[in-house]
Amino acid sequence: MSEPTPHAPRGFAIHTAPVGLADDGRDDFTVLASTVPATVSAVFTRSRFAGPSVLLSREAAADGRAQGVVVLARNANVATGREGEANAREVRESVARTLGVPEAELLIASTGVIGRQYPMEKIRQHLKGLALPFPEGGFDRASRAIMTTDTRPKQVGVRVGGATLVGIAKGVGMMEPDMATLLTFFATDARLDPEEQDRIFRRVMDRTFNAVSIDTDTSTSDTAALFANGLAGDVDPAEFEEALHTVALALVKDIAGDGEGASKLIEVQVTGARDTAQAKRVGKAVVNSPLVKTAVHGCDPNWGRVTMAVGKCSEDTDIDQDRVRVRFGDVEVYPPRAGGADGEDALRDAVADHLRGDEVVIGVDLAIADGAFTVYGCDLTEGYVRLNSEYTT
Amino acid sequence: MSEPTPHAPRGFAIHTAPVGLADDGRDDFTVLASTVPATVSAVFTRSRFAGPSVLLSREAAADGRAQGVVVLARNANVATGREGEANAREVRESVARTLGVPEAELLIASTGVIGRQYPMEKIRQHLKGLALPFPEGGFDRASRAIMTTDTRPKQVGVRVGGATLVGIAKGVGMMEPDMATLLTFFATDARLDPEEQDRIFRRVMDRTFNAVSIDTDTSTSDTAALFANGLAGDVDPAEFEEALHTVALALVKDIAGDGEGASKLIEVQVTGARDTAQAKRVGKAVVNSPLVKTAVHGCDPNWGRVTMAVGKCSEDTDIDQDRVRVRFGDVEVYPPRAGGADGEDALRDAVADHLRGDEVVIGVDLAIADGAFTVYGCDLTEGYVRLNSEYTT
Numbered sequence: 001m002s003e004p005t006p007h008a009p010r011g012f013a014i015h016t017a018p019v020g021l022a023d024d025g026r027d028d029f030t031v032l033a034s035t036v037p038a039t040v041s042a043v044f045t046r047s048r049f050a051g052p053s054v055l056l057s058r059e060a061a062a063d064g065r066a067q068g069v070v071v072l073a074r075n076a077n078v079a080t081g082r083e084g085e086a087n088a089r090e091v092r093e094s095v096a097r098t099l100g101v102p103e104a105e106l107l108i109a110s111t112g113v114i115g116r117q118y119p120m121e122k123i124r125q126h127l128k129g130l131a132l133p134f135p136e137g138g139f140d141r142a143s144r145a146i147m148t149t150d151t152r153p154k155q156v157g158v159r160v161g162g163a164t165l166v167g168i169a170k171g172v173g174m175m176e177p178d179m180a181t182l183l184t185f186f187a188t189d190a191r192l193d194p195e196e197q198d199r200i201f202r203r204v205m206d207r208t209f210n211a212v213s214i215d216t217d218t219s220t221s222d223t224a225a226l227f228a229n230g231l232a233g234d235v236d237p238a239e240f241e242e243a244l245h246t247v248a249l250a251l252v253k254d255i256a257g258d259g260e261g262a263s264k265l266i267e268v269q270v271t272g273a274r275d276t277a278q279a280k281r282v283g284k285a286v287v288n289s290p291l292v293k294t295a296v297h298g299c300d301p302n303w304g305r306v307t308m309a310v311g312k313c314s315e316d317t318d319i320d321q322d323r324v325r326v327r328f329g330d331v332e333v334y335p336p337r338a339g340g341a342d343g344e345d346a347l348r349d350a351v352a353d354h355l356r357g358d359e360v361v362i363g364v365d366l367a368i369a370d371g372a373f374t375v376y377g378c379d380l381t382e383g384y385v386r387l388n389s390e391y392t393t
Numbered sequence: 394m395s396e397p398t399p400h401a402p403r404g405f406a407i408h409t410a411p412v413g414l415a416d417d418g419r420d421d422f423t424v425l426a427s428t429v430p431a432t433v434s435a436v437f438t439r440s441r442f443a444g445p446s447v448l449l450s451r452e453a454a455a456d457g458r459a460q461g462v463v464v465l466a467r468n469a470n471v472a473t474g475r476e477g478e479a480n481a482r483e484v485r486e487s488v489a490r491t492l493g494v495p496e497a498e499l500l501i502a503s504t505g506v507i508g509r510q511y512p513m514e515k516i517r518q519h520l521k522g523l524a525l526p527f528p529e530g531g532f533d534r535a536s537r538a539i540m541t542t543d544t545r546p547k548q549v550g551v552r553v554g555g556a557t558l559v560g561i562a563k564g565v566g567m568m569e570p571d572m573a574t575l576l577t578f579f580a581t582d583a584r585l586d587p588e589e590q591d592r593i594f595r596r597v598m599d600r601t602f603n604a605v606s607i608d609t610d611t612s613t614s615d616t617a618a619l620f621a622n623g624l625a626g627d628v629d630p631a632e633f634e635e636a637l638h639t640v641a642l643a644l645v646k647d648i649a650g651d652g653e654g655a656s657k658l659i660e661v662q663v664t665g666a667r668d669t670a671q672a673k674r675v676g677k678a679v680v681n682s683p684l685v686k687t688a689v690h691g692c693d694p695n696w697g698r699v700t701m702a703v704g705k706c707s708e709d710t711d712i713d714q715d716r717v718r719v720r721f722g723d724v725e726v727y728p729p730r731a732g733g734a735d736g737e738d739a740l741r742d743a744v745a746d747h748l749r750g751d752e753v754v755i756g757v758d759l760a761i762a763d764g765a766f767t768v769y770g771c772d773l774t775e776g777y778v779r780l781n782s783e784y785t786t
Contacts, residue, residue, distance in 0.1 A: 304507025
């Protein structure tokens with residue numbers, strides 16, 4: 001079993017600095033790299049507007065070997081054309097030279113405003129002074145330096161066998177990961193068979209980062225990568241998978257609860273589906289419904305909106321409203337009970353009670369077969385609208 | 394050519410009354426019926442949680458003959474089980490008896506809160522006193538009586554040949570019609586071949602009501618129907634189609650501009666698509682993006698969010714970011730121009746200017762083939778969140 005630990009995996013060095021991608025003096029430039037060769041498993045956004053960072057990193061990770069990543073926060077370098085691509089190559093090349101690794105073994109990730117060129121003069125100035133050694137550890141700093149509108153850093157670490165696994169993530173808006181999340185990096189000193197590592201990584205990502213949605217908007221920059229340098233020796237793969245799932249799920253819940261403007265985490269547990277894909281589709285329809293999200297925000301026991309959202313899956317003709325069951329926490333709200341208006345009032349009071357908590361659980365049983373999937377999201381608030389009405393200006 | 398007119402089509406009688414479905418004394422009960430037999434064309438929500446009103450009306454409209462519709466506003470009668478179904482049958486049967494038409498020639502539509510039973514005592518009380526004749530005309534009253542959170546009634550009328558066509562609609566939230574809209578009724582005294590009428594109706598609905606989205610949430614109650622009683626004789630079908638398109642598009646724009654909390658109409662014109670379906674998919678991705686909608690609300694020239702939304706169509710692998718063009722009004726924002734930060738600033742100023750108007754036009758040219766589709770929506774505001782956080786309570 002894995003347990004929380006403040007320790008960092010051996011052999012990972014981290015550099016962070018305020019380079020000036022935004023004008024607030026915060027750290028916005030991060031290099032995270034193993035001091036020895038490492039294997040990598042990675043997944044990326046499927047956006048048709050993926051930026052050059054994603055394109056370069058996807059290429060670099062393809063052979064399963066990569067030693068680290070350079071991360072630029074507050075500017076996505078997306079929709080920036082040939083100039084943006086040349087800039088990404090220049091930054092990665094320069095950092096790889098400093099690290100003494102081949103360019104093709106370094107990932108690059110970038111997150112922030114779309115459609116703006118990097119401030120290359122500031123970046124070049126900083127790269128000129130960059131020199132080894134970087135201090136080992138420092139995941140705390142890294143988890144802060146990759147933030148954009150996050151209100152808090154996200155970091156989770158566990159022990160697995162004789163090794164350590166740590167994960168950091170950022171992401172609070174433009175957030176419906178499609179094959180990956182925003183920026184998430186895992187580092188471990190465990191040693192795993194590279195192909196097995198990759199299968200484990202993809203299985204876990206699918207049940208965690210691909211199960212979260214803040215606002216249905218898929219980022220152009222989604223990147224999730226696990227670096228394993230083997231310095232702590234072999235670990236049991238099943239134990240490692242459990243540890244990775246623990247870390248990833250904790251990050252996902254932290255991300256959903258910190259969604260832009262969010263005040264509550266929403267967990268939608270779908271069971272009884274034809275298959276996993278249907279369970280996920282129905283869960284996403286519920287967790288992404290603006291009317292469900294606003295009702296949760298207002299602690300309004302308007303449970304009918306959940307049935308509406310399930311009903312939106314109109315291609316799923318095996319969903320039968322006479323068999324579906326819906327609950328909030330332990331309170332079953334549908335099918336309707338006899339008892340008229342008094343019964344309806346008591347039910348609404350019980351639902352409102354559950355909604356007043358920080359974590360809202362909505363259960364949907366489709367009663368078709370035994371497919372199940374749980375998705376995570378957050379409420380929709382005036383804060384989300386305010387924040388996103390004035391993001392660039 | 395069609396022209397606006399205040400006249401009503403001949404032979405349609407309307408009854409409205411405050412029956413008490415909500416406790417505010419407003420009209421909430423409407424009967425709209427032709428005084429002579431009529432043909433009907435109708436489309437309905439594809440929601441898997443369609444209410445008994447939709448199920449009964451779909452059946453009734455199947456043979457193309459129906460004389461009118463009874464509409465109950467402020468209670469959707471959805472997710473109400475067998476009791477709700479029995480109530481819908483009772484209401485329709487009683488009204489049909491008063492009108493002296495077979496039950497199967499009367500549609501029923503209901504809109505409002507989901508998951509509550511009708512207040513049947515109040516409704517029965519009203520039905521007991523219901524008697525012919527209803528006054529002819531009165532589409533103004535009807536357009537008000539079917540409202541829920543609409544801030545204004547929606548009614549458009551035109552002349553077509555010697556006939557008149559009028560349309561009324563309600564709908565401002567839970568609004569991404571799927572084969573139909575919320576409640577929309579058209580009445581005309583034109584005479585058309587029933588099959589041709591139906592083809593015209595479906596073609597027009599597809600380009601108008603199926604092209605609007607307020608918040609991605611598909612209603613359980615969507616119903617659109619055209620009643621034609623032929624009292625004004627034959628009309629030219631092409632002319633009628635144009636008139637119906639004019640009326641429907643005017644209603645759609647009125648609906649989008651009156652979206653819950655909305656301050657601006659957003660029109661997304663997609664061109665250069667592989668086919669119509671792709672153009673519609675891309676248009677919906679843009680007009681439904683919460684990040685695009687909030688940026689428009691804040692007049693924030695954050696055009697990169699439009700490229701993000703186009704990129705979300707990840708199955709459309711023929712979308713090539715090197716060929717896509719994006720504009721706000723007449724201002725092309727993508728592909729990026731050379732010229733660095735100064736050029737970027739000037740561009741953002743021009744976009745911000747366009748955003749300050751009441752109607753925002755976003756153009757996306759995919760440069761693949763010549764498929765085109767235009768969709769309509771509205772901005773996302775704190776008012777939407779406020780309104781929907783406290784709808785039932």
